[in-house]
Amino acid sequence: MTRNNTPGEAATAHRVNYATAKMGMWIFLFTELLFFGGMFLLYSVFRSKYAADFHTSANELNIFFGTANTAILLTSSTTMALSIALVRKGNRQLSILFQFITIVLGLAFLGNKYIEWGTHIRAGIYPHSPGLEQMGRGKIIFFSLYYVMTGIHGLHVLVGICVILGMLFFTAKGIIHQGDFVKLENTGLYWHFVDIIWIYLFPLFYLIT
Amino acid sequence: MTEKAPAIKMVSNKTYIIVWLCLLALTTATVSVAKLHLVKYAIIPAIAIATAKAGLVVNFFMHLKEEPWVLKIMLFVALFALTLIILLTFADTWYRYGLG
Numbered sequence: 661m662t663r664n665n666t667p668g669e670a671a672t673a674h675r676v677n678y679a680t681a682k683m684g685m686w687i688f689l690f691t692e693l694l695f696f697g698g699m700f701l702l703y704s705v706f707r708s709k710y711a712a713d714f715h716t717s718a719n720e721l722n723i724f725f726g727t728a729n730t731a732i733l734l735t736s737s738t739t740m741a742l743s744i745a746l747v748r749k750g751n752r753q754l755s756i757l758f759q760f761i762t763i764v765l766g767l768a769f770l771g772n773k774y775i776e777w778g779t780h781i782r783a784g785i786y787p788h789s790p791g792l793e794q795m796g797r798g799k800i801i802f803f804s805l806y807y808v809m810t811g812i813h814g815l816h817v818l819v820g821i822c823v824i825l826g827m828l829f830f831t832a833k834g835i836i837h838q839g840d841f842v843k844l845e846n847t848g849l850y851w852h853f854v855d856i857i858w859i860y861l862f863p864l865f866y867l868i869t
Numbered sequence: 870m871t872e873k874a875p876a877i878k879m880v881s882n883k884t885y886i887i888v889w890l891c892l893l894a895l896t897t898a899t900v901s902v903a904k905l906h907l908v909k910y911a912i913i914p915a916i917a918i919a920t921a922k923a924g925l926v927v928n929f930f931m932h933l934k935e936e937p938w939v940l941k942i943m944l945f946v947a948l949f950a951l952t953l954i955i956l957l958t959f960a961d962t963w964y965r966y967g968l969g
Contacts, residue, residue, distance in 0.1 A: 679937075686940060690947040697951040704955065705962050711909075723900065730896050734922075738889040741930045745882055852930045856923045862896075863915035867903035 678842050685846040689853050696857050699809050703864060706801045713798020718868045720785065721806075722776065726866035729772050730858065733817075736765035737855040740824070740848050750838045752831055759828045759844075762851070766821040773814050777807075806865055813861060816854045823847050878935045888929045895922050 707714045743758035784791030785803055792800055827847050830836040836844050899918040903911060928934045933941065 682936075683940060683943075686943065690943070693947055693951060697954065701955050701958055705958060708959075708962070709966065723903075727896065727900055731893060734889065734892045734896065737926060737930050738885055738892075741880070741885050742882060745879065745885065748879060849931055852926050855930075856926050859922045859926070860916075860919050863899055863903070863919055867899065867915055868911060869903070869906075 674839070678845075681842045681846060682849070685849050689849060692853060696809075696812075699805070699812070700860070700864075703805050703809070706798070706805065707868075710796075710798025710801060713796050714802050715868055717799045717802035717806075718865060720780065720783070721866050722779070723866050725772055725776050726862050729769050730862045732765050732769050732772070733855050733858050736762045736769070737852050739765065740851045744841060744844050744848050747831065747836060747841045747844055748838060752834070752837065755844075756828055756831050759824055759831065763821050763824050763828070766817050766824070769817055770814060770821075773810065809861060810865070813854065813857055816857070820847075820851050820854055823850065878932075880929060880932065880935075884929060888925050892922055892925060895925075 739758045739762045743755045743762065746752075746755035746758060780786065780803075781789075786792065787804060787807055792803060824847055827836060827844050830843060895918050899915060902914045902918070905911075907914070927944075933944065
């Protein structure tokens with residue numbers, strides 16, 4: 661790489677790095693889109709085949725928890741976006757606070773999921789459970805998809821939390837600052853993507869009774 | 870150097886808050902519509918509202934509005950590929966098993 665001699669050149673190099681780093685993140689998100697897309701595809705084909713079973717199975721899910729988790733994740737996306745805006749304005753302290761709030765909201769989401777899954781498991785509905793095996797094929801497929809899709813989504817939330825935690829330290833140490841914030845920006849892109857997946861999961865699993 | 874860097878456009882905090890309120894309003898809307906029990910057609914408003922919410926997140930939180938056209942086309946191609954995969958799969962299952 662050439663050395664940047666003038667501030668103008670340095671700024672140009674910075675902008676190019678910024679654009680390419682972001683494009684790399686978007687390409688990664690496209691692979692994630694197709695990864696989740698495959699599961700949405702399975703969902704839609706099986707739903708069209710076992711429509712009645714899917715409708716009755718969804719009754720087992722708690723709309724209150726689903727709605728609360730949607731609100732939590734949407735709010736966490738907002739705090740994430742604000743934390744990036746704050747870094748860009750030079751307010752690292754407040755940005756750290758908003759990143760921390762985002763992490764807390766992510767943990768609250770996972771806590772809710774834990775309670776939800778716990779309720780199903782205690783009710784005897786989990787993969788290969790005797791109770792579930794006795795139900796119809798459509799119900800078995802619904803709950804398999806439910807566990808796999810919300811499970812993998814939850815795993816993404818967990819990864820997101822860990823990455824934001826890393827960014828929080830970077831911001832505190834001054835590695836992320838007003839002039840270089842692409843790491844935080846890309847973390848934001850990932851977090852918002854995970855939010856969008858939930859935006860679709862919520863109506864497809866909870867609101868089809 | 871640091872003065873030059875934020876040449877990338879910035880969304881105001883006020884916009885973020887408005888988008889957040891819109892997202893919460895749309896969530897309330899989708900739950901209310903689900904209570905109407907439209908049965909077979911319930912999927913249409915559900916997906917429409919979810920897509921509106923995703924649109925808000927992508928454009929404002931993920932700053933797609935400010936991105937160059939190359940990225941917009943790339944996103945379009947990715948979404949188009951996914952739609953095509955879903956449509957072709959449905960064409961196959963409908964042909965085999967009928968419209969159910």
